Amino acid sequence: MDLKEIQNLIKFVANSGVAEVKLEMDDVKITIRTTLEGNVSEATYVQMPAQPAILPTAIPQQISPAPAVAPIVENTNYITIKSPMIGTFYRKPSPDKPLFVEVGSTVAKGNVLCVIEAMKLFNEIESEVSGKIVKILVDDMSPVEYDQPLFLVDPS
Template identity: 40%
Template structure:
């Protein structure tokens, strides 16, 4: 039995919207257990994935995984200026500034960006999700170090719109 990323997302979404606390799928190739965490049961946003040594994957999430990963502009952190736009993480994962360790970063402070341009990658559950700019402008600040874990909604960069 093969399970695509889309099917996995649908399973996570179905679990999040149901009264079920745990769902296990077993085949000759793998075992997948989806389990609501205590945070999820309490209504707090949380998403984690663990692959055990026996290749069992445990996924807990409070909401469906996003099907796309656009960077959403929101109000910047206090004291940073009201004319700046935040680039926020659309998911829990690991922040990467470049497509590979030996490659140059997608963007740096002072760089001009345009709408739709890739600004970073968030790795979640071994999937690389490119974040695209939703505004054109100049990168004013990068608030996250390369390879650092990030939370859902965490501000990654500040952009001065063009």
């Protein structure tokens, strides 16, 4: 990740209203904390060693719902649909409307599964595959991170 990308990430986080963002890649760990006014109060950039010996066990898991992870491992035929952005997850288009999908719903590629609000914009998240919704991994109106699993779909 180059300096320009890091600067753009800091600007995005400052404008998003999120209090803290942690991003880990193979060789980089970035933490950005903001104040209530949206100003960046702290940005930490750490270059990771080539082969971390203790690091994977030393990092606490922020979002690790153990029961939700177990079914993913049991059946590898399921396709995981992940969040393409940071924001707030909504299962329906508005409070008075029905849910987009429920467990057991059949979806086609391109069907809207949920909405993620980011910076006061509501982004429709469409299904990447056709199949049946097996599990919804996030509660309605919950914050989600980039690349966080949202749905399990059985493509068969």
